[in-house]
Amino acid sequence: GEPYFAIYNMAVNCCSTTTQFEDAATRQFEHVARVSSPSWARIGKRTGEQNVFSVESVWNQRDLVKKQKRHFKRSNVLSFRLPSNERGKIDYKLWQTPCPTELSNFGMVSVSPSQKFLAVLKNESDGANGGDKKQYLEIWQSDCLIHCVKLCDSKKHGTVYDDATFGVLEWSTAEDQLLFIAERHRPKAISYFDKNADTTSGDGDHVRGAEHLFYEDWGELLTGHHCPVPVVFSLDTQQCQAINDISHDLSVGQAIWGPNGEGLVFVGWDNKPRRLGLIYCSNRKSAVYYWNFKDSTLETLSATEMAVASPRLSPDENKLVYLQSRVGGPHRSCVKLMLLEFRTRNVKTLVDVVDVPDGNSFPGLYVETLPTRCWSQDGSKVVFSSIWQSRKEILCVDVLSGSVCKISPDGMIGCWSVFDVFDDMAVFSFASPISPPCLMIGQLSDSKMKVGSTVPSVQIENIITIGASHCHYEGDMTWEIISLKPSGGDHIKSISYEAVLIKPATTTDVKPPMIVTPHGGPHSCYMSDFMVGNAALCLLGFAVLSVNYRGSIGFGQASIDALLGNVGTMDVHDVQEAAVHVIQSGVVDSARIVVHGGSHGGFLSAHLIGQFPDSYMAACVRNPAIGFPAMAETSDIPDWNYTESGLPYNVWTTLPSAASLAKMFDVSPIQYADKVKAPVLFLVGAKDLRCPPSQSHELHYALKARHIETKMLVYHKSSHPLWEVDVEADAFVNMAVWFYKHLYSRIK
Secondary structure (H helix, E strand, O other): OOOHHHHHHHHHOOOOOHHHHHHHHHHHHHHHOOOOEEEEEEEEEOOOOOOEEEEEEEEEEEEOOOOEEEEEEEEEEEEEEOOOOOOOOOEEEEEEOOOOEEOOOEEEEEEOOOOOEEEEEEEEEEHHHOOEEEEEEEEEEOOEEEEEEEHHHOOOEEEEOOOOOOOOEEEOOOOOEEEEEEEEOOOEEEOOOOOOOOOOOOOOOEEEOOOOOOOOOOOOOOOOOOOEEEEEEEOOOOEEEEOOOOOOOEEEEEEEEOHHHOEEEEEEEEOOOOOOOOOOOOOOOEEEEEEEOOOOEEEEOOOOOEEEEEEEEOOOOOEEEEEEEEOOOOOOOOEEEEEEEOOOOOEEEEEOOOOOOOOOOOOOEOOOOOOOOOEOOOOOEEEEEEEEOOEEEEEEEEOOOOOEEEOOOOOOOOEEEEEEEEOOEEEEEEEEOOEEEEEEEEEEEEEEEOOOOOOEEEEEEEEEEEEEOOOOOOOOEEEEEEEEOOOOOOOOOOOOEEEEEEEEOOOOOOOOOEEEEEOOOOOOOOOOOOOHHHHHHHHHOOEEEEEEOOOOOOOOHHHHHHHOOOOOOHHHHHHHHHHHHHHHHOOOOOOOEEEEEEOHHHHHHHHHHHHOOOOOOOEEEEOOOOOHHHHHHHOOOHHHHHHHOOOOOOOOOOOOOHHHHHHHHHOOHHHHHHHOOOOEEEEEEOOOOOOOHHHHHHHHHHHHHOOOOEEEEEEOOOOOOOOOHHHHHHHHHHHHHHHHHHHOOOOO
16 A cells, blocks of 8 residues: 555645545545455365365455456365364465455355255346346356356245345255245236226236235335345256245244254244334344244244244254344344243243343343354354454353353454354464454364363464455554543443544654544444445554444443433543543644544534534544434334433324424534534435435535535435445545545645
């Protein structure tokens, strides 16, 4: 990348133009966007060969020329010999395919238990028919395609889901069937006046007058997901069989094969009385169910008034773990890890909610999805990743005692993500704000007994890096986690919070300007991961402060609950105090501070420039929440506006009232429009169902009427995340230039 001080000196010395900075920002983003990241990995073992493992992994990388994410597969073979004594070093050999294999039109991939077969779901557009989506299921064996089935031709189901919320692609133990989730088949709608329609066939596959019938879906990023059902594909007959006997009141997802392949275990979300937005919301009413193939019966395995996710069966098929949290309230919370004995159907809590952690001790579980394979070989432990304050750690849970052990390798602070556990080997990635992701494999082993404990602790040994990005920034940037205590007099002031600061590494005395970036949610977290946008901003010369204010996950349930009813005050003051703390430390230019955030981060950014108008020289907000009263009537998550405002919400009975709308207005940043001085850039997704474009319009027009400089960019194919490759790149350069222009107003 281009040295930070060269770009910064151009601004300080007034010897550059905005066009030159635009070019520098474009080059910098192009450079950092080359970073590749693993999205899937699976361990295999060579038949008859001890200590010889294979690792198949899928990586993704931005392609700014084709304006898309490119996916490719890497293959590794690892052979190792353990040392003869504790002080000896592991002797290993690593083979990697010289070039990765591109996975074009990639949807999902699944390796069969014996590694004999590879199943790939592909999504393709038929250019001859106006870009209609076509889906194919490919079965590969020994680098040879043995089956290719066009799924869209089936009248037994609709579109196959490949999203992380519902989608699965699972082999049966016998490797003769595949399980996936698809839209329930819907009869063709025809007009009353269509004289050519065949209505005499008697097959019931048409409905007259239903062309414009409204079908409710699961909201943001899940449009078109109306009524998902499990589908079983037979390799012998190459036919699909949808299980349509499951109640239409349930949306089925996250399905796995049950013991002996005699049924299915899945999560079923309650459709009644309406489908609230599901993405980023782990508090929707759902349960774990078992469908018995033999007698076509449905059995409820978990509590019915809870929210659940990620059922995972043990190697002996007798134990099932899953995640459980409460229904309603904050959209993400501390979750429980539950254990079900399949033979007896007994359920118990393995890991409970942690209200207030003791210092830096275990803060509870903050997990959305467990790895598909997360069990140790003997079925006594479960291994996965969870947010732990401003980090993501690898945890091991003993299913006999429920004890939790952090087993992330010492000395490396950042974001650890487990992909797969097999034969007591684990494959995982590591990243930090200045280190792009690398893929590693390690061995799970019992270490010596802890003092005063009867349960052996577990650690990861013999760690080997098997894949890494070619980009390295450790010498260009520095970072730290800052611990903070709120100074206000509120009743939750004893709860601490953190912020992550990254800044350019330079030997000059010039202090960088700082971008304050509160995260969205609000119940989410900056977990010290590598983020392309933040890294590129830092390499351009900006310090970036990411604040995990009270209400962020990873700090105990009490911190999450404390924010309810206090949004617009508690979170705003936490972010402002974090910014002041860094400014007072003397490491940034105190006269050049700007703010940027999306969703609830945009809500906080708008609050900050209204409540502290002299603190920020410019702002950029991405799909922000601006006015709660209007948003509660237009968003796919109206419950969010009530809950965060401290108001009760019941999906069956709640209607807006004058009192509730007044309370919502009292927490909304639109009330401070008269006090804003900073110029504001809006980045808006035209298809956003979460924070609809009208939210941005509300503040944009208010600022224009008050002669505050404002600019709005609307991305017509984008929704809430603005994550399309070309959109992300354009938004980055526009934001960087906006800040540069207003931090150094002398530049033309």
